[in-house]
Amino acid sequence: MGTHLSGVGAHRRGKVPAMGRELTGGTRILAGVGLAGAVGFLLVLDLERRDIRVVTKALPMICLLLWLWQPRERYSRWIFAGLALSLLGDVLLDVGPELFLPGLGAFLLAHVSYAAAYLTVTRRLHLARALPFGVLAVGASVALGPGLGGMALPVMAYVAVICTMGWRAWALMGAPGLARREQWLAFAGALLFAASDGLLSIKLFVRPLPGAGYAIMSLYWAAQLCIALSARGPGTSNSSVLDPGAAAKQTA
Template sequence: MTCPESGMPISYRLLAPLTALCALIAILSQSGLWLPREWGYVAKPLTTLLIIAHAMQRGRATPQLRRWVLAGLWFSLVGDIALMWPKEGFLPGLVAFLIAHLCYLWAFTRLQGLAAWPWPFVFYALLAGGILSGLWSGVPEALRVPVLAYVLCLSAMGAQAAVVGWRARGTAEARRHAVLALGGLLFVISDAFLATNKFAGPLPLASVWVLSTYWAAQWCIASGLARSRSAS
């Protein structure tokens, strides 16, 4: 079914507002603002599923890229579900997202060689090192190795996304790959909020900052895939 004026599939047109609505419900419920907290147990995974649906309608001309971005999104969904139980699910969620970042990193190297432009890796290393050094004393000893491994993977993913965005300047893919680079940066910002809230003390309205930047990041990464003509 298509929109008569534009020929764009209606289901495709509705994905963005539906995703935004589900994200808003999840954020308000997880933050204890106006909505019952239980609503978040449905709205949180549903938001990521809608982003997966967005990605599935894209990227058919680049199957390897599409496959690994989708793998990253599915592992992110596992992490989302695990982190709904902040204590028991933190380590499984951390591992799920670590794998997601490795999937994204591999996906982005299908577009540009690893560290083909080295400066983003320098920037993200300094950024991650600064954040981690400020939080390190609050990280339990049992979590220090997994947290360090996670930060390395996250930083490499964000840096490689920036490489893709920078190297696409002046090409037909420039806008789309700039959005992908933004997604990598937003993911780092989201996890910085999450880590600050967990290891440095409660962050006011933490769910608002963590989840809004997280889903914006995932949407941007999914939007790095070219939209398929057969999307419906």
């Protein structure tokens, strides 16, 4: 696991800690608006008011994007891109069922962005850590397969990508260049995202899960918050996470 020495090393390399981590007035406002949006969406979750649903659902992600703005380093920029793509996916999925595939595509690209962020920290394979996610991908494909029909290819592609993202989040653990707290936040975000999408997949393609929407969205927002926090914590710098020397060590 990572230690505080990675933070010391970052300081010695002249990296400047990210600014604005303290709970400022602006942060409190964004947190309040985001929480209000989340609560509002859960209150209208079962109503046929797509206009209200789209607005309230988007608010938490908009607030996270505003809080993370302006991303200055590669890790933060990739995380920001993933959050923005997730916002797009949120809107597309709630506008109507005819936009399910574009929404799924937006989330697939979001996971690609998160995986790219994690790869800026370490490119070490950690194949043993890939194994559980490979098993998860195969198991999910087998469980969902009978109910997918014509959606089999895009859904299987999505499963493969989110499992890859989870693997790369676990590969962060113990890597230099990102503090231990931020490593855990990224990994927790990946696991929460997988749990949220797992419930959603069962609900859509296996059998109805009455009331599951509340758990799905709560897990989803918790996942995005953890991932965003990993890009704005005390272990994140305003320069590239991997310097050439660190990259050489990671690929050795």
